[in-house]
Amino acid sequence: MNDKKNSDAKTVAGFGDEWTRFDQTGMAEAETQRLFDSYFSVFPWDRLPANSVGFDLGCGSGRWARLAARRVGTLHCIDPSSAIEVARKNLAGLPNCKLHQAGVDDMPLAQKSMDFGYSLGVLHHIPDTQAALTACVSKLKSGAPFLLYLYYALDNKPWWFRAAWRLSDLLRKLISSMPHGLRYVSSQILAAVIYWPLARLAWLAEKLGAGVSNFPLSAYRNCSFYVMRTDALDRFGTSLEQRFSRAQIQAMMQAAGLRDISFREATPYWCAVGFTPLAEQENR
Template sequence: MIVQDSQKLGDNLDTPNLDRGVVDDFGAEWRRFDQSALSVAEKTTIFRRYFAIFPWKDLPADAEGFDLGCGSGRWASLVAKRVGTLHCIDPAASALIVARRNLAGQANARFHNAGVDAIPLADGSMDFGYSLGVLHHVPDTAAGIASCVAKLKPGAPFLVYLYYTLDNKPRWYRLIWRISDGVRRAVAVLPRPLKFAACQVIAGAVYWPLARIAWLLEKLGAAVEDLPLADYRHNSFYSMRTDALDRFGTRLEQRFTRAQIAAMMTAAGLRDVVFSEGRPFWCAVGRKT
């Protein structure tokens, strides 16, 4: 359904490929971090990284597509300016309230309170689609990709970003991640106020110092790409706080190798799969067969 007034809706979804706790947590996250404090320059820089491999030039005039798991609408607010119609889809009605506010000036945005296995768009109707940082938070990621691809016209591109298994990192880096994942599992099950507080402590005590150390080392001429949290060295503390909650506050997280992502995309009916060779890993795009 198209949301005419999301403030009157509740999170009333009951579909198999959805974790209610995850949906509620992300709805709470976007209420706290509505991205209003994120500068246009920083948002644009991050956006360009995600969409570096997206074939904008191949979209038809007045292209119609979807953002699956739009959250606060931070990426949709930039995509909507480039296309004819953008369907913003999220299972958390509270997130859609924020998204509607962030896209208030975009008359071509449509809002849908739905999960990935109940996308309210006709099969074979969309000129493009994307889902960034979402489908690793559903029970069946492969089925989620297939649900998205089903909505595309033949030849239409689909862009996805999924957490990776650090398959391009050294063993010591993966060991650090396993330790951090243990922390995530403990933090994610805390009551929401405690979870929020713990994640903000992590942002201040871990993200910020490691990111600033990487920034300083880079200034001194060192190679820092493989240092933990070096990706945040040019980001604001607001981004770090948001992502710390996103990362450590979520109880359902799946990770995939590049080969696994390619296999899921191909099985879903995508061809010509291309991966971005830059951060964030892994972003991939394919076209509907």
């Protein structure tokens, strides 16, 4: 019997530090809503039953849970790190949020009991992403949707873009090996001298009529500096990071038992939703 947990202790501790520093209270409500809408653009809210019960795996500070909870009956917010205490504070006014400090191996949910689930920007930080995804899907009822966001392998970008990313990944490996304090300071310097200038340059280029889809960090062109600071720590402060192509993500979702998979065809790449088979399909 293998008792080894599907988690990385250093990564979990890093996220606890990140969400304590960036509890998302410095983020404007309109920006939070805009980003939420982009991640959930393919999610079938209209197909959920009344008073639906679901889960957010890797809820972090609770920034997405705060908005999702308003549209469902009960939301189980699950995170293995100390960030669960940040989420507890941020979700205090939402009694339908049930918080659990747990990992993907020990989610306190019965098998096939959930009407929906989602995990955004989390499973690529788990050693065995496929096993983690399969564990999430196992909690869903038949016909239930699961929304997934994984870091993408830049499979829709030119070669030079991927080469630049490989250089940045060397820097990530260096920074993520530092103590939390130095990791934080280094990421904030990067946010100020790389994220902000490139994002604003992309914003200006777009205003002048240029295409910016392949411009480095153009996804941040309409984001606040607070978001850039948060994501710089998220990106460069995390020791375990995996990336997957669209084809790989689809194959993983299918292997986990999801059907009718569809992808968001815009940033953030790749967001995808799939459904567990209906009971009659399972018996075929």
